[in-house]
Amino acid sequence: MSASPDPLPQTFFARSALEVARDLVGCTFLFGEAGGRIVETEAYRQDDPCCHGYRGKTDRNAVLFGPPGHLYVYFTYGMHFCANVASEEEGVAAGVLLRALEPEHGVEGMVARRGVPEPRLLASGPARLAQALGIGRAENGLPVWEPPLAILPRDAAAPEPRVVTTARIGVRGGDQKPWRFADADSRFLSRSPARTPILPSG
DNA sequence: CTATAGATAATCT
């Protein structure tokens, strides 16, 4: 009698990227057989110099400007893919970077794709996460509420995650906005919150 | 534990 809950609908993502990023912590992200509990996200909004859409729409960032709830996959550093979920409204560049998750489903496949056995190295980091799940160019633009993608809501019976807010990691130039959201009690973060400025959240 | 260099290519100026 353990029916899987419905995936989060498109309307969930039609809100400020800040709210979506915070609310995604504790949800379950699935791509095919692989996935797990989201423990770390970052928000990017159009008015922010760090946002890929800050300087206008291009072929690369077009999904970020599209309707909410679609996967924005970009390639960087000559070797890494990273996955975001577009948010807010069509025409506005905003999204949530999926930075880390706790492997729960299809762990064997993740180990094979990553080439490392340590659970804590499988998906703790945006490029690791994408590689572990097998996300690449082909997944750019896919809706996250339809197979093979799904994001499941938190278990209502489980305690709410303790979400901490820190500066975003790896962003250059511009201002340091506290738009990283992490489960303070997770051991699967890409970086300890203690190593970044922490602001109380909530 | 922290710090730093090097890898490597699409994208943008």
Added chain:
DNA sequence: GATTATCTATAGG
């Protein structure tokens, strides 16, 4: 030609 929302290996405390 410069930059990059990163990762890994390696060196040092």
